[in-house]
Amino acid sequence: MKTVLFVCIHNSGRSQIAEAFFNHLAKGKARAISAGTEPGKQVQAEVVQVMKEVGIDISRNKPKALTEELLQQANRVITMGCMTEGVCPASFVETQDWALEDPKGKPLEKVRQIRDEIKARVTGLLSELGLQ
Secondary structure, X not given: OEEEEEEOOOOOOHHHXXXXXXXXXXXXXXXEEEEEOOOXXXXXXXXHHHHHOOOOOOOOOOOOEXXXXXXXXXXXXXXXXXXXXXXXXXXXXXXXXXXXXXXXXXXXHHHHHHHHHHHHXXXXXXXHOOOO
C-alpha cells in the first residue's frame, strides 16, 4: 500500500488537513500520515472546526514528531509550505513542497480557503497516484 507523508513544522494545521483529506478520499487504497519537526501541543482549534464543517473529525488527532521511521515508510513526502517560510524540516529527503499559507492565527474564512486548496491538491495527488 502506498504511503504519503505530509510534513509541516508544527503538524498542527496544514499537514493534519492533508492527512485527513487523503485518508478520507483514498478510501483505504493508500494511506497518509503527517508529522512535524517541532510538533505543537495540539491541532489548531480553527483547523478542527473547518474540517468538521466538511464532515471530517480530527479533534482527536495529536501532532507527531517527524522520525526516520516515518520517512522510511513513505513512498512520497510532501512538505506543506516550508519553502515559503524559509524552513524546510524534511529537506534531507526528496520532497515536493506545496507552497501553502499557515492557517495559524488566521480568520476562519482564510482557514477555509487554505483547507479547500489542500483538498484540491490532495485530490490531484490521488489522481496522479492512480487512486481516483
